[in-house]
Amino acid sequence: MAKSKSKPNETINSKLSTKSTRISTIDPAEQSNVVYRNPPNYFHSLPSRAKPKWTVSRCLCIQFLVLLGLVTLAAITIPIVVIVLDSISSSPPCASTYSDVFTNGITPTTAQCTAWREFKNALTCATYSKVRMYGSNDPIGITSTDSSVATALAIALRYNTTITTVLNGVTWRVGACGSGYEISATGTICSCPTGYTIRPCIGSSNWGGINSATCGAATQTMSLYFE
Incomplete structure (x- = not known):
């Protein structure tokens, strides 16, 4: 009569069932208390940057x-402002000057007459x-x-009119001559x-003169200033 082969299999299954029962009956609290010895170091410490040391002496x-720098800027700026203000204040608002060179025996040019x-x-x-x-000449x-x-x-x-005025022995006159x-x-x-x-628009070489002959005068500069 042949022997049944099911007993060894039943024995193995019984052992496996017993082990699985033991594993499943482990308390979850005990599982959480598992401690790993010498855990692997997954994070390597990075070198820290050196922080600047702001000392009192450096701040000062x-x-x-x-x-x-501010003192230097002021030393440069203030004299410039003073010079500009001085130049503005030293020049009267109505100051106006006419000046030109006239040549003996030469009729003043159109440009000279226009400037006048x-x-x-x-x-x-x-x-x-x-x-x-x-x-x-003077x-x-x-x-x-x-x-x-x-x-x-x-x-x-300005308005091309005739006038005569005397002051301190000097007779000033304005009038037409030539063109x-x-x-x-x-x-x-x-x-x-x-x-x-001074008569730059006379249209001849008798253009006037300063402290000299006023007709056919020697070469010279003539100037007139108002303020």
Whole structure:
């Protein structure tokens, strides 16, 4: 009679069932208390950056450099501002100068006559406090600081009108001569006395003169200033 082969299999299954029962009956709390000895180090420590050390002396040094920069900037800026303000204040708002070189025996050019007319037309201030006629023959020239005289002469030149005014023994005149108007401190208009006369638009070589002959005069610079 053949022996049954099912007993060994039953024995194996019984053992496996017993082990699985033991595993399944482990308390979850005990599972959480499992401690791993010598756990692997998955994270390597990174080298820390060196933090700057802001010492008191370094802060004071930076503040000193900033202060030094501000002082230097002020030392450069303040003189420039003073110079600009001084130049503005030293130039009267109505200051205007005419000056040109005239050559003996040569009729003034169209450009010279145009410059004279532009100068006259620019005398637009309501009042003037000073008029001065001078040149290379007399750098000091003749000056009047009487406001009424200076203003009257400026208005006459601008509007091409005739005027005569006397102050301190000097006879100032404005009048027509040639194709334009002249100014004279010699007392005559469109004549040839020795003295002070400017007439760039006469259309001939008798363009005037400063402290010299006023007809056929030697080469010189003639200037007229108002303020």
